[in-house]
Amino acid sequence: MNMLGRAEFGVSTFYAASHPNDKCGPNGLPLTPNSIKVLGRFQYLTTIEHPWLCRYIDIAKSKHERMLVVTEYYKTTLQSQLESGKYSRYHSHCLSVIDGLSYLHSKGITHHNLSTDNILLQTDTDIKLAEYGMYYMTDWGADVNFPIGLPQYMAPEIVCSGPVEIDDETEDSLQPEIGPKVDTWSLGIILLELILKRQLWRDISLPEVLQKLLNLINSEMSPLDFLANEEGFSDQLKTLSKDLLDLLRFCLTLAPSRRPTAEELKKHTIFREERQRMTPHKNGFTMCTMKLRCKDLELPSYDDEIYDPDHLSQRGMAEVYYLWQLAGGELEAVLKKAGMVKTQPPVNLLPCCGIPDGDMFGQERDKAELLDRTVVILPQEQLRNRLKDIEERAYYPLLEDEYADNSQLPTSPSSCDLTMTASLPLVIREKDVEYQFHRIILYERLLRAYPYKRPNIWKEARVDIPPLNRAHVWAALLEVEGDIENIYSSIDKETPIPTDRQIEVDIPRCHQYHELLSSPTAHAKFKRLLKAWVVSNPQYVYWQGLDSLCAPFLALNFNHEGHSFCSSLLPIACLSRFIPKYLNKFFLKDNSPIIQEYLAVFAHLIAFHDPELSNHLDGIGFIPDLYAIPWFLTMYAHVFPMHKILHLWDTLLLGNSSFPLCIGVAILYQLRDRLLSFGFNECILLFSDMPEIDIEKCVQDSIKIFCSTPKSATYRQHACKPRKQKNDDRPNVSYYSRDYNEQPQNDLSMEPIAIEELKAEKCPRISAEDMIELGEFLGAPLSRSPTKKRANSKPMIIIVDVRSADEFRKGMVQGSINIPFMTAFSPEGELCPCPAVTTLNSRRSQVIVVVGNRGRNASNFANELVRLNYSRVCVLHRGIDILKTTGLLTVAPADI
């Protein structure tokens, strides 16, 4: 985590070049807008972390290809220092710049934009390089119309190579990327300026600068001598030390091949002393690592002098920026206030004619698109005002205490507000700055203690997950742990494999409305991720839909400041935990038995909760196979937009492998009225393009459905098998997270059922075990059933025995009613009235367990009940026989 410290946030803006007309790429799709490309490439910059470099924090795209970039910023620049004339620290600063540059170069980034006005002074002694990502994020200048870097500092080879050219076919820059050595030249010029205490070539026009640069190139003299001659500082040069002069000459070498790299400069004799004092740079916290995280921990000693009352400055930059946005901060408004957004009204920018090929004519160039290098500081007052009432303690919540005294949220003067906030809809909570503040700090602490604090993370996640921490919370919920770097970085993601073609076809169709996911960078990541999964799971194949499944993980880990190297590996690690949990065996080459079973169970669940709808859909032949396969195969990632998937999965990840089925039923609930009135064709049409679904309601409904479904009713033989060794660190409080399959099996548990049998039945089966528990036949309730007990404990179930009256009298479950199947229904298909039926009708809200012999009578009876719109009907698996060993059967009292 990079602390905010004294840093400001600076926002700068530029226009990406817009494509002249709608050309298509080699794949037949329209060209990606440059702004999207920049957006994708930018994400890598957020991972750059170094003491001499400003952090890149965020990028946003606004209308008409305008980009807004947020970075760490300081008001003092080297240039302003130079102008004020009291500057003498060039020696140590120079080494810092070199160190920063060499780090950038090692990360594959060329600065290309170095000048005195983007070397910022954090304190008097420490510098920070800014604007170093411009060249990288614009694909080495290809995505913008303006040159990057000031001509005064441009290395000769930049001018000679001319402007950037772009290949029409591949959209890539044709230019050989100009190497990192251009930065050495710029450094040379800057060093010279610092020594001379004045700026070179500053008061002359741009063409003159370029002219002088050309003269320099063509001159016989060495560049330094040429400059000395031109600018008349030969005398000053003579007073310099030999080492310094040597360094200058070294930097200002005309031929790039002989010019040193930043790494080589570091070794220059002039820096010998400083080099020894430099400490190697360490990157911050990583979530999953095998290294000892406390190795370098030094407990801070309490010292009044270093005590800083500005607690916000101790928080991470990304975090503060996120809160800044929540507190009403808007980049464009800030820019507008600074007069940086001078757009013309669109009516004045229109062209005056066009031809069918798509070309337009008679347009004026919008002057606003020219580059303005000003950086505007984001005012933090609003945020600080919002947070000023928060107690100091809230910045450092104590995890242990808090859980001991069971208070849900940290106390603050407005704590009552917070508990109230917690009951508001999720979308409102996510916009509440104070609430998010507490949540973020809490999660940040918990995640640092992961995996030790996993139970607490589970508990908190049931309340909600703040968007800022979501990527890591998900990883925690999926129990990603261990040395993921070692496991996943060794996977071969490059060698072509047969599925490459399909992957390449699918990626440009997957969640492309999402700005990040539609960028070429994301496409490349997508491909690596999918290939990595396919290669590392040889027993599985690539099925279409896997791409959608990857998208949420990719989008999440793209979005936020990754914990450096972890970020590229987290998606694959999450995916590799997600698929076995929810989609076990779905990606087998022959996955039809698995899907068939899944759909059959889904059909049962619909009948269980909504017999009327089930009857209607069955009647018109609209079976789940026709619409629900993409739902389950992608865990709804294919049918919802990203922001809804995230909210849905927040809950889904807390549930067990049956939970997705309940979501399916909840979706049908929302469309119920329409489905009931529709015929087959209209239903097909309705689902061909998923209608808008209220996702929060869907989540709430599916939780309700889940809670009112006996666990064994959603039993699937293909669900994942229990993992062998299991350390009990997940809280046992949650009926939610437990998987039925992970429980110990016994005689009374559910068993695999043949698929034909499943399909023939309309109702789910309940295991004897579940029935005993729900009926509380054994007194003390186990914590295995999802169904919550109410205080005034009425029985949850009503048992309907459909055997003949004789058999019933010989041995029955206590409290059960007897409706013999043979005589139960009238010729019209209605239930023949009798006292037992009256009892049944009076207890319709309860789960009806139909108990029969081994034959089909019980399930047929249940089917009839469903036909008559009785809800919550299920059949006891293996009939009455299974209860014989339990001693629950009693002989009926004679008077019935």
Add this chain to the structure above:
Amino acid sequence: MPKSVEKDFVFNFSSRGLSSRLTVPVTIPLRSSAAEFEVKDFASVEKKDAEHAFPKVYHTLIHSPALETLLNLEHIYALSMENLTQQRDRDLRRLEEKHQLEMEEALQHVGENFKDDDINVLAQRHFDNMQMVEAKWAKELSELREEQKREYHDWVHRVYEDTQTASTPPYVNRMRNVTTALPAAEDEERQVQLSRLEESFTIHLGAQMKTTHNLRLLCTHVMDLCRHKPHTVGGIVVPQPQRLQTAMSLYSNSLCGLILLVDNRLNSYTGIKREFAAVCEQSTDFHFPDLAQQLSAVETALTQASTVRASRQQQQQQETDSSSVHSSGSNSSGSSENQDKSMGARLHTGDFYLTKHSNLSEVHVVFHLVVDENVRTGDITSRHPAILSIRNIIRLCFRYDIQTLTIPLLLTHEMTEEMTIPWCLKRAELLFKCVKGFMIEMATYSSLVSRTIQFLVPRGMSEEMFAQISNMLPGIFRLSNPLVVKST
């Protein structure tokens, strides 16, 4: 000749005290150590700024209490303009009648008092007379227009300066008095003239991420969207409410566009073009050049377009030539070149030109889309140039914040005998589907702004057919979730 590359190097130095912007077109011979630089200064920045100030000033005023005053002023100007055009029309009509009478009389006495030559001379004189009077009127009109425009601009600037200084400008109260003094509306004036058949839909587009848009099916004459209808309150002509709407959104990010189908001659002499020109002339456009000037600008741009088109054709020709083993020989290229030259800046089917207006009723931007007779009669496919052009127009709308676009659904402004019900339905389906596709395509990378598309069908369509077309729409577009109110 060395191969060279050119590109503008553009710098904006406003941040560093140097206020000038520079464009440096650079010509650099490739792979050569010596580089040449051509330098050009961007000098006219200052002048342009003054010109660009007006939109901002106007936009501020129209969203201030000065709004009413501004509109009334525009209205008064419009009335005097209308007055003058009416006079002109009367005058011309009288002259025409007079000429006709004279001519008839002359023709009756041919051979007696008049010889054939005399008739010719008379005709010539009539023609000259007519031209002279027309020219006189045109001059008068343009003078009035210029004067109004100048006055208006001055006035706007002055009021703007007033609002910047004074707290409550006096004109506000004055104009308030004027408006409140209006007599009460009479009953017949309260009646809304229902000449339009109209139906609206709210739709969702997109598979995962959905955007909401509005569609409207509209049956009226296309000029009704442009022409200001006389609107009276208690016998006094007052500005139409639509005028307010148009004025307030003129420099905003929600413009209204209209596709007008025209033939391939760039003038305003015949048919719908003449009607449109007449509507434009009714009042002075205070913001944009008048129609004739805009058309001449279009003409200049068209020459540019034709060179692009020619070079593209040539390229295609070359490609087909090289693939077809040079069978046709060299004579074809010569003739095609001649053809290109003679065509000059002509309009082709599917081209469009664009005019901007501030004085029309519900429209700011008019796309004049060139179509030919084929469109009216024959069957067309989605690859027809007119359809491709509609795609480009929609793209333009997305790019430049034109939030409402009116498209002639049948690609014609008149109902004719040949337009049978199946033909109409087929055409409507084609347009619906194409527009849906284009909208999905354009929405890919743009923000989630909802837009309004108005499908216009010609007046004279039967209500039955209108209903049929409107029934077709929900099958093609996904309507947004209906809100079902339940009694229980």
